[in-house]
Amino acid sequence: MTKTLFLNPPSFDGFDGGAGSRYQAVREIRSFWYPTWLAQPAALVPNSRLLDCPPHDIDREACLAIAKEYDHVIIHTSTPSLRNDCKVAEAIKAQRPQTVIGFVGAHAAVLPSETLKASPAIDWVGRKEFDYTCKEVAEGRPLAEIKGLSYRNADGKIIHNPERELITNMDELPWVVDVYKRDLQVEKYSIGYLKEPYISLYTGRGCPAQCIFCLWPQTIGGHKYRVRSPENVAAEMAHAKKLFPQVQEYFFDDDTFTANLPRAREIAKKLKPLGITWSCNSRANLNYETIKLMKDCGLRLFLVGYESGSQEILNRVKKGVTLEEMRAFTKACKEIGVVIHGTFILGLPIETKETIEQTIRFAMELDVFSIQVSLAAPYPGTELYEMARLNGWFAKKDKTDIVHQDGLQQSTLEYPGLSKEEIYEAVDRFYRAYYLRPRPILRIIKTMLEDKDVCVRRLREGYEFFRTMRQRRKDLQAACAAPAAAA
Structure with a gap:
């Protein structure tokens, strides 16, 4: 070896x-x-x-x-x-x-x-x-x-060489938490919407959903959800609890942890005696009873990909969820007390100025605890990449050029009547429209008043957020100036 x-x-x-x-x-x-x-x-x-x-x-x-x-x-x-x-x-x-x-x-x-x-x-x-x-x-x-x-x-x-078969018995893989303990400092890892310190891991690979932009199912994991047994997952969590007494939250990073609902419910039941706080990725289509059961077993937060406020765009990217289902799911989570971090994507096919505004209004209507707004990233190997290539939507000759020199995302796609600069600028406008409202501000202040450590964390995050927004505007100005200089 x-x-x-x-x-x-x-x-x-x-x-x-x-x-x-x-x-x-x-x-x-x-x-x-x-x-x-x-x-x-x-x-x-x-x-x-x-x-x-x-x-x-x-x-x-x-x-x-x-x-x-x-x-x-x-x-x-x-x-x-x-x-x-x-x-x-x-x-x-x-x-x-x-x-x-x-x-x-x-x-x-x-x-x-x-x-x-x-x-x-x-x-x-x-x-x-x-x-x-x-x-x-x-x-x-x-x-x-x-x-x-x-x-x-x-x-x-x-x-x-010939392809390797996908792993079918996921329980045969050793646990990752021992490697985390040996080689990583868990306090170095932070995600804005998770409690700190946190740990994330997979309980399965692959996703049955067909979203055209999603990277892992189309490149490595496949569209069949191959899972570890509930017993195996619960045993690793019990082991992790002993290894990391300081950890405040565990996150199951499967593309869609709730894709196999009977299994997800069984895992939840087995986690309840451990008394741990956990969160996961979910589609916005769970019923009230399932959400309530998970909440009672330690679930704190769902990471949910809403993506767009345009049903036409959702259909085109094969999201498989309707706006009404998303509204019902979000309402149920609020009633039960499950926090939601919602993610949205600007620049999906075929974005327009009107659909961007629809998405911003939809996000404000849902009013989940926190959001992430990203730009459509056509990674090689995804259906989105092939669609963009065939339709001439790439804004640059280098189709893999998807970040600025500072590492921030850049808009790589553009559509008739909507430039990449307009898509890029909309991210900043989206964030400001969402967060500079009384309810989100009051929510954040409430968390700061409840915990001194959270207060310090939110102040740091606020500084980093507005610093990044300033850098984004600089990147946009540079991008707009480049064609003029070339001319």
Whole structure:
């Protein structure tokens, strides 16, 4: 077994490469999800180490010093961070040429040849689910014999080995919380709407929904929801409770934890005796009874993708939920006392000035506790990417250029009658229209008055939020000035 480092490298300041399906970028406030996609294979490789640089403020120099001690480095990359990650790989090779370097992640899974061609420092690329691919490379097996792997042979030719089957028995995978305990500082991870410190992990992979923009189901996880048993999930939570007595909340980061409702209800029942606070991703279509049961078993918050206030857009992106269902779900959550963090996307096909206003009004009508507004990100491998390519919606020649030089999202799509600058500007307007109202302000103040630590946190987040909004306006001004300068 080679000495293996699983690496999430330093990138843009505050860049969250482990973020979900729509937002691999620097966010409005400093936020980091757990590198679960790396922690899972790390748990399969004895004596490995998981190094998550961004949340731990590990710069390139410190990262290289650590990487120098390892024979095998596996880097998790993403579409917006690929160029940077290649530079890190090249620096690792420069200081220790015999180091074997592999790249994994959705971008590498969809574009294995292009990823290998991005840098001569990359020895192999893992496709689809790469847990056992990483394990077998670490075991020293010849690259030619490993399924789900692409590599260069001795002649420099790129070889794509046969696909690896998706994991069907998810209970066979080791728990990730032991890797978290060994290699990560949980206090370094923060998400604005979750209690701190928090821990996130997966109880299953894949999602039966067909949303055209969602990254993981279309690139790695698939559309079949493959799950761990309720007994397995509850056992890991009991173990995590002992490992992390300081953790205030657990988040189940499955694309749609409630996709299998009988299982979700069974997990909830098994969590109740543990007395833990937990949250999860959910579609906005659960009934009152299910929400109430989960609340009674420790559920605090749903992360819900509302996406748009236009039913036409929701239909076009195959959301599978109606505006009326969303309204009923939101009303039920409020009555029961379950908090909602709602996410919205601007720039989905085919956005107009009118649909943007519809979405802003819809969000204000729902009036959930907090929101996130992101820009449509057409990642390679998604149906949204193919639609944009076929219809000529990309605003730039480089279709993978989806963040600014500071790591903030940029608008990469535009439509007849709606420019990318107008879509980009609408994010700032959306946030201001939503949050600069009496009810959201009073909600935030109430949480600050109830807890001194929360007060300090909200003040920090407020400063970061308005600082980011200022930077967004600067990015917009620069984008508008560039065509004029070229002319």
